[in-house]
Amino acid sequence: MVKQNMEGIKNLDANVRNLKSDLQKLVVPQKEATDNSxxxxxxxxxxxxxxxxxxxxxxxxxxxxxxxxxxxxxxxxxxxxxxxxxxxxxxxxxxxxxxxxVTEAPGTASRHGEIQRKKAYAVYSRFAVGDETSKYKLEVNGYSGNAGDSLDYHNNMKFSTPDEDNDSDSSRSCASKYRSGWWFNSCSHTKPNGQYTDSEKTGYEFVTWKLWKNSWISLKSIKLMICPRD
CATH class of the missing domain: 3.90.215.10 (Gamma Fibrinogen, chain A, domain 1)
Incomplete structure (x- = not known):
């Protein structure tokens, strides 16, 4: 009886070793695939x-x-x-x-894509934003490009939001009127945070860059990109 029990234990131990080996074959390749993916x-x-x-x-x-x-x-x-x-x-x-x-309405197949395929660009050699005590004052200069220097109108302006009016217009809050935050002057020559429209329209409230075509025509998108100087 003892001999039979010992043989059973040996068989059980062998089965456990085989099972452990099979598990290693399954687990190890998965770990390697995870680490190298x-x-x-x-x-x-x-x-x-x-x-x-x-x-x-x-x-x-x-x-x-x-x-x-x-x-x-x-x-x-x-x-x-x-x-x-x-x-x-x-x-x-x-x-x-x-x-x-990028200021653009996601997932909209708009008529801008059919009507307005032209692109323009504006590059600035300096674009800096101040700290909280300066109310995030904008400093921008050194324009080059073919879109027109619409940001010059906003140079040295503080950042405004609907609940924090820092623009130069004494008769209204530009941020409240256009429901967006920006370095408003009185009020703006560009509004990357303006209202999006799915067709080509003209109006102050839309995403605009005035000095391109000297118009308030709505744009499909405005992309703002920042790269530190060497």
Whole structure:
């Protein structure tokens, strides 16, 4: 009886070892696949645990650290003084490294696409925003491009919101009137945060850049990109 029990224990031990071996065959390749995988969805790079996260102090810093990101526009992690923030980086325009903010209604197949296919650009050698005590005062100069210098009208203006009126118009609050935050003067020559319309219209309230065509014609989008100077 004891001999039979010992043989049973040996068989059980052998079965356990075989099962453990089979589990290792299943688990190890899965772990290797996880550690070595990079998922790219719409140029958005996500890295599995164990990989160094693709992050930096700004888009230019990411491009410097990871040269293979050149030409790969997408969402990256920006590490600041607080927690990391996901931002969209343009890694193509002017050699890449631009932190981008796009004012555009997502998911709308608008008639702008049929009517208004022209593009224009404005480049500024200096674009700086002050701290909270200055009410985030804008400093912008050194214009070049073909869109017209619509931002010059907003130079040295403080940032206004519907509940914080810092514009130069004594008769109204531009931010309240146009329901958006911006460096309003009296009121604006451009409104990247203006109202979106799915057709080509003319009006002060829309997404506009006045000095392009000298008109308040609504735009499909305005893309703001910032890149630190060397």
């Amino acid at each position: 990079t998922n790219i969805i719409g140029n958005k790079s996500t890295y599995s645990s164990g990989r160094i996260p693709m992050s930096g102090t700004d888009c230019a810093d990411i491009l410097k650290k990871y040269p293979d990101t050149r030409g790969k526009d997408g969402v990256y992690n920006i590490v600041g003084l607080s927690r990391p923030k996901a931002v969209y980086c343009d890694m193509t325009t002017e050699n890449g490294g631009w932190m981008t903010d």
